[in-house]
Amino acid sequence: MATEEPFQGRIGVTYQDSTSDWPAPPPTCDGQSPNVLIILLDDTGFGNLGCYGSTIETPNIDALAEGGLRYSNFHVTPLCSPTRASLLTGRNHHSVGMGNIANYHDTGYPNSRALVSRHAATLAEMLREEGYATFALGKWHLNPSEHNSAAGPRDGWPLQRGFDRYYGFLPGSTDQFYPELTHDNHPVYPPKTPEQGYHLTEDLVDHAIEFVNDQKSTYPDSPFFMYFAPGAMHYPHQAPKEYIDKYRGRFDDGWDAIREQYFQRQIESGLIPSNTKLSPRNPGVKAWDELDHNEKRFMCRLQETWAGFLDHTDAQIDRLVNHLREIDQIDNTVIMLTADNGTSQNGGPYGVTNAGPSSTRNATNQGQTLGEAIGRPDPEEDFDAIQTTLDDIGGPKSYADIPWGWSQVGNTPLRWYKQDTHGGGVRVPLIVHYPSGIGDAGGVRNQFHHVSDIAPTILEMAGVKPRSSYRGYDQMPISGTSLAYTYADGDGLTEKPIQYFEMIGNRGLWFDGWKAVTRHELGDEYSSEEWELYNLGQDFSETNNLAETEPERLRKMIDLWWTEAGRYGVLPLDDRSFEKSGPSTRPGAYHETLSYHFASPNVHIPAALAPQLRRGDWALTADIEISGIDTEGVIYSHGSFMDGFSLFVQARRLCLVHNSSGAATIGRASEALPDGRINVGLSYERASDRGGAFTFTVNGEGVGGANVPDEMRASRVGGVGIGRDELAPITDLYDAPYAFTGVIHSVDIRVEPR
Numbered sequence: 001m002a003t004e005e006p007f008q009g010r011i012g013v014t015y016q017d018s019t020s021d022w023p024a025p026p027p028t029c030d031g032q033s034p035n036v037l038i039i040l041l042d043d044t045g046f047g048n049l050g051c052y053g054s055t056i057e058t059p060n061i062d063a064l065a066e067g068g069l070r071y072s073n074f075h076v077t078p079l080c081s082p083t084r085a086s087l088l089t090g091r092n093h094h095s096v097g098m099g100n101i102a103n104y105h106d107t108g109y110p111n112s113r114a115l116v117s118r119h120a121a122t123l124a125e126m127l128r129e130e131g132y133a134t135f136a137l138g139k140w141h142l143n144p145s146e147h148n149s150a151a152g153p154r155d156g157w158p159l160q161r162g163f164d165r166y167y168g169f170l171p172g173s174t175d176q177f178y179p180e181l182t183h184d185n186h187p188v189y190p191p192k193t194p195e196q197g198y199h200l201t202e203d204l205v206d207h208a209i210e211f212v213n214d215q216k217s218t219y220p221d222s223p224f225f226m227y228f229a230p231g232a233m234h235y236p237h238q239a240p241k242e243y244i245d246k247y248r249g250r251f252d253d254g255w256d257a258i259r260e261q262y263f264q265r266q267i268e269s270g271l272i273p274s275n276t277k278l279s280p281r282n283p284g285v286k287a288w289d290e291l292d293h294n295e296k297r298f299m300c301r302l303q304e305t306w307a308g309f310l311d312h313t314d315a316q317i318d319r320l321v322n323h324l325r326e327i328d329q330i331d332n333t334v335i336m337l338t339a340d341n342g343t344s345q346n347g348g349p350y351g352v353t354n355a356g357p358s359s360t361r362n363a364t365n366q367g368q369t370l371g372e373a374i375g376r377p378d379p380e381e382d383f384d385a386i387q388t389t390l391d392d393i394g395g396p397k398s399y400a401d402i403p404w405g406w407s408q409v410g411n412t413p414l415r416w417y418k419q420d421t422h423g424g425g426v427r428v429p430l431i432v433h434y435p436s437g438i439g440d441a442g443g444v445r446n447q448f449h450h451v452s453d454i455a456p457t458i459l460e461m462a463g464v465k466p467r468s469s470y471r472g473y474d475q476m477p478i479s480g481t482s483l484a485y486t487y488a489d490g491d492g493l494t495e496k497p498i499q500y501f502e503m504i505g506n507r508g509l510w511f512d513g514w515k516a517v518t519r520h521e522l523g524d525e526y527s528s529e530e531w532e533l534y535n536l537g538q539d540f541s542e543t544n545n546l547a548e549t550e551p552e553r554l555r556k557m558i559d560l561w562w563t564e565a566g567r568y569g570v571l572p573l574d575d576r577s578f579e580k581s582g583p584s585t586r587p588g589a590y591h592e593t594l595s596y597h598f599a600s601p602n603v604h605i606p607a608a609l610a611p612q613l614r615r616g617d618w619a620l621t622a623d624i625e626i627s628g629i630d631t632e633g634v635i636y637s638h639g640s641f642m643d644g645f646s647l648f649v650q651a652r653r654l655c656l657v658h659n660s661s662g663a664a665t666i667g668r669a670s671e672a673l674p675d676g677r678i679n680v681g682l683s684y685e686r687a688s689d690r691g692g693a694f695t696f697t698v699n700g701e702g703v704g705g706a707n708v709p710d711e712m713r714a715s716r717v718g719g720v721g722i723g724r725d726e727l728a729p730i731t732d733l734y735d736a737p738y739a740f741t742g743v744i745h746s747v748d749i750r751v752e753p754r
Contacts, residue, residue: 004023005023005024007021008021009021026131027129027130027131028131028222029130029131029132029221029222029223033130033131033132033223033462033463034223034332034333034334034434034436034437034461034462035223035224035225035226035324035329035332035333035334036123036127036132036223036224036225036226036333036334036336036458036461036462037226037228037320037324037333037334037335037336038087038225038226038227038228038335038336038337038338038454038458039228039229039317039335039336039337039338040083040084040087040138040139040227040228040229040337040338040339040340041230041232041233041313041337041338041339041340042080042139042229042230042231042232042233042234042339042340043080043233043234043235043339043340043341043342043343043344043418044232044233044310044339044342044343044410044428044429045339045342045343045407045410045411045412045414045417045418045424045428046342046410046411046412046413046414046423046424046427046428046429047262047263047266047409047410047411047412047413047414048233048310048339048343048410048429049061049062049065049310049429050062051065051066051070051269051429051431052070052266052271052429053262053263053265053266053269053271053412054262054265054410055250055258055261055262055265056247056307056310056311057311057314058310058311058314059314059318060314060315060317060318060321061314061317061337061431064321064335064337064431064433065431065433065442066441066442067433067435067441067442068335068431068432068433068434068438068441068442069431069432069433069438069440069443069444069445069486069487070271070429070430070431070443070444070445071429071430071431071432071444071445071446071447071449071483071486072271072272072444072445072446073427073445073446073447073448073449073494073536074338074427074428074429074430074449074450074451075426075427075428075448075449075450075451075499075501075510076338076339076340076341076426076428076450076451077093077340077341077426077451077501077503078341078342078418078419078420078421078425078426078501078503078506079100079101079340079341079418079419079503080101080139080141080172080234080340080341081093081098081100081101081102081103081114081141081142081172082094082098082099082100082101082503083340083341083451084098084139084140084141084142084229084340085097085098085116085142086098086450086451086452086480087451087452087454087455088116088122088123088124088142088161088227088455089116089120089121089122089123089452089455089478090123090452090453090454090455090456090459090478090479090480091120091452091476091477091478091479091480092452092479092500092568094111094112094502094568094569094570095111095117095120095476095479095568095569096116096117096120096476097110097111097112097113097114097115097116097117098112098113098114098115098116098142099111099112099502099570099574100112100503100504100574101141101172102114102115102141102142102143102144102145102172103141103144103145103171103172103608105144105145105146106144107574109572109574110569111569111570111571111572112574114143114144115142115143115144115155115156116142116156116161117476118471118473119473119474119475119476120475120476121162121466121467121470121473121475122161122162123162123225123227123455123458123459124136124158124161124162124163124225124227125161125162125470125471126162126455126459126464126466126467126470127162127225127458127462127464128162128164128225129467129470130462130464131222131223132222132223132224132225132462133164133215133219133222133223133224133225134162134163134164134165134224134225134226135163135164135165135166135208135211135212135224135225135226135227136158136163136165136166136168136226136227136229137166137167137168137204137207137208137211137226137227137228137229138168138169138204138228138229138230138231139168139169139172139173139174139229139230139231139234140157140158140166140168140169140170140171140182140229141170141171141172142156142161143155143156143157143170144156145171145606145608145609146608146609147170148170148171148180148606148608148609149187149605149606149609150186150187150603150604154185157170157182157185159184159185163227165184165211166182166183166184166185167181167182167183167184167203167204167207167208167211168181168182168204168229169181169182169200169231170182170606171606171607171608172234173231173234173235173236173716174200174231174717175200175236175238175396175399175640175717175718175727175728176199176200176201176231176232176236176238176239176309177194177198177199177200177238177395177396177728178190178194178396178640178717178718178726178727178728178729179200179203179231179727180604180606180607180719180727186603187603187604187606189604189726189727190203190727191203193736194395194396199238199239199240199312200230200231201230201231201232201312201313201316202316204228204230204316205316205317205319205320208226208228208320209319209320209323211224211226212224212226212323212324212327212329213327216327216329223332223462225458228320230313230316232309232310232312232313233306233309233310233313233343234344235344235346235347235355235399235400235401236355236398236399236400236401236717237302237305237306237309237394237400237401237402238305238309238394238395238396238398238399238400239305239308239309239311239312239394240308240312241394241395243308243309243311243312243315244304244305244307244308244309244393244394245308246308246311247303247304247307247308247311248304249300250304250307251300251303251304251307251406252296252300253288254288254289254291254296255285255288255303255405255406255408255409256281256287256288256289257288258409259278259408259409259412259413260278262409262412262413263276263278263412263413266412266413270444271444272413272540273540275538276413276539276540276541277413277539277541277543277544278412278413278541279413279414279415279541279542279543280415280543281405281408282404282408282415282416282417282424284349284404285349285404285405285408286349286405288405295350297390298350298351298390299350299351299402299403299405299406301390301393302347302351302393302400302401302402302403302406303402303406303409304394305393305394305400306402306406308394309394317337321335330435331435331436332436333434334432334433334434334437334458334461335431335432335433335434336430336431336432336433336454336457336458337429337430337431337433338428338429338430338431338451338454339428339429340428341418341419341425341426341428342410342411342414342416342417342418342420342423342424342425342426342427342428343402343406343407343408343410343411343417343418343424344401344407344417344418345404345407345416345417345418345419346401346418347401347402347403347404347407348403348404349403349404349405350403351400351401351402351403351406352399352400352401353389353392353393353398353399353400353662354398354399354642354643354661354662355399355400355401396728397641397662399642399717404417408424411423411424413540413541414427414541414542415541415542415543416519419503419504419506420503420506420519421501421502421503421506421507421508421517421518421519422508422517422519422542423541423542425503425506426501426508430449432487434461434487437461437487438487439487439488440487440488440490443490444490445483445486445490446490447483447486447492447493447494447495447496448494448496448499448510448513448536449481449483449486449494449496450480450481450496450499452478452479452480452499453480453481453482453483453496454480455478455480456478456480456481456482457480457482457483457484459482460482460484461484466478479568481495481496481497483495497511498510498511498560498564499511499564500561500564500565500568500570501517502565502570502573504520504522504574504575505520505522505526505573505574505575506518506519506520507520507561508561509557509558509560509561509564510536511557511560513535513536513537514533514534514535514536514553514557515533515534515536515542515557516531516532516533516534516554516557516558516561517531517532517534517542518530518531518532520575522575523575526573530547531547531554531557531558532545532547533545533546533547533550533553533554533557534546594611594612594615594616594750594751594752594753595748595749595750595751596611596748596749596750597746597747597748598720598722598746598747598748598749599745599746600722600723600743600744600745600746600747601722601723602722602723604719604720604721604726604727605719605720605721605722606719607639607715607716607717607718607719607720609719609720610638610639610715610719610720611638611720611749611751612714612751613638613684613749613751614711614712614713614714615751615753615754616686616751616752616753616754617683617684617685617686617692617751617752617754618683618684618749618750618751618752619681619682619683619684619749619750620636620647620681620682620683620747620748620749621679621680621681621747621748621749622635622636622647622679622680622681622744622746622747622748623677623679623744623745623746623747624677624678624679624680624740624742624743624744624745625676625677625678625742625743625745626649626652626673626674626675626676626678626742627675627676627742627743628675629652630741631649631652631673631740631741631742632648632649632650632651632738632740632741633648633649633723633724633734633738633739633740633741633742634646634647634648634721634723634724634725634734634737634738634739634740635647635648635649635680635722635723635740635744635747636682636720636721636722636747637718637720637721637724637725637726637729637730638715638718638719638720639659639712639715639717639718639719639728639730640659640715640717640718640727640728640729640730641659641662641728641729641730641731642659642661642662642715642717642728643659643660643661643712643713643714643715643717644658644659644712644715644717644718644728644730645657645658645659645712645730646725646730646731647680647682648725648734648738648740649673649740649742650733650734652672652673653668653669653671653672653673654668654669654673654680654682654696654698654703655667655668655669655733656668656682656694656696656706657730657731657733658694658706658708658712659712659730659731660708660709660710660711660712660713661710661713663710664731665706665707665708665709666706666731666733667694667696667704667705667706668704669696669698669703669704670696670703670704671698671703671704673698674698677745678698678699679697679698679699679700680696680697680698681695681696681697681698681700682694682695682696682697683695683697686711686754690709690710690711691707691708691709691710691711692707692708692711693705693706693707693708694706694707694708718730721737722744722747723739723740723744724736724737724738724739724740725737725738
């Protein structure tokens, strides 16, 4: 670690016979260094933006492209955390310990520590040493899930990785109306409710503007680096209703026709070569005409919501960009807008209203039914009766994700999706806007580049040479290649020499305009999988497999992949994606205890650290005080309106609301609670089928219960509240947060594994 400079003056008895000495002043920029704004969208494929072919309205993002450059050959990793780690460090993601998403924990291997190595400084750490103010807003997703609570550890949080200020959410996704927020180094609740007009993206922009104003009001000549990463367009797809209603009927022609429209717009705009072929539908995606009327209605509603979410995000980006214009900072700000991977396949063949753990990666699995997607057992019989459910999609009572067909539209003209190393997973938009440094406004750049190239580009533009050590840690080399040379040269050859890809066993390699790629099926032998070969210079969409006609070239490419894998620490290959998404298997990890003690007061507990109630039967005991007939409120809340439960006091009785996929079970104790300090309990015993039985107790005596036909899932929303139900409230039987008006001394939970 760095140490203070030794005192070089002289200490006498008084200041009159002493000699002063001051440490070197903190670094300052020369007033010419540009501000930097990186906007990183989530799960936004190559064709999703208006300026990349989409019919969705993104006028403000399009304006950045019109005043700057669009890149047609920019690539990322196939998943969230790895792309973010690579973008912020300029290194390949395996090298810095982020071989997969951070919530897959430390797997025990250097390539998947779920934390960015200290030997790979972030852009914030590098730029702050040169006098930049550094701000991060939005999604972080660069530390294990078990690190996301107020208890820490915080060594992987934004403020510990070079950012001066942070406002956003630490996990990989969050509810847009009820987010789990962190402000600098502590959790906070949203400042408003959805009924009061709250939406996360608007809140993020409010704080981004505030951060800039705070800095520029005191140090107007100092530049800032802002990393702005909204939750859009990751599920849940949620937006203000007027933005969703705007797209009613706009996708009724279906995904085959809409994808053709995107494709033609891409060719006409000069974004892709005129000889490009539109890739065929991915396996598992039906022709639109094969779907029945109700299936089409449901899937169009999901896509309308997706479009409204993007439209709303575009409007909020404009608020931020326009503020920079109003304070006369736009000309001296480098704005880079890109995405972390292609459009997601998590929604399955039909899409879902309750996205999350049930989603599947295997895009050849067509086992999902419309009933499962919409959360109703017989949707064909009562589809018109659930119009309210359809109208809820995109609002605070839904957690929606789109089906594969619309995901492939977002990746037009490419194949496959997020998680895959084919084009649909790794080729995304990149827009660079810098009025002071780019003269070819509206130009298209076709040179191959990768997300690891962003950091060296920013460093070059800021005139910063990376140091060999930051805060006492020797630094690994930056592997990225600056793309700043492309600003003035639209026709030159790429300066990027080579780039590998790997994710969950999917592999690929770009070299000299060619790409070798293989798609790994979970559990298959890696040696048994066939590699494909594409000449990207003549085959933009990877549709003409030349593996059989160019076997020697393919063999060379595969050998190069193994060379790069060795160089950058890719091995061992590991496809245990879903196994790793559960509790950490690291010795001493948080999950090894199944006893939980919560003392009051207690701040919000994130969903990832909530008690693991699905592992068996469980019992909750609360030590509380009842004082007077008006004592009421939530004792313990867990999860959300979709999946979760709340134990609360109402009309002097213990009450329970339990939700499973949005279906509620309500229970009330048979006897009123006595005054004074008492112990109340709620126990759950799992039945042989999917449901189970709840029992209420007061001072150890049973006072009734309730049976539930379906057990709640492991909710990704809401987390745990002690004495309140603040986020994604579980029920409308009370007005959230319905804070407990008595006293809660403690809540204890014990899980008995089954």
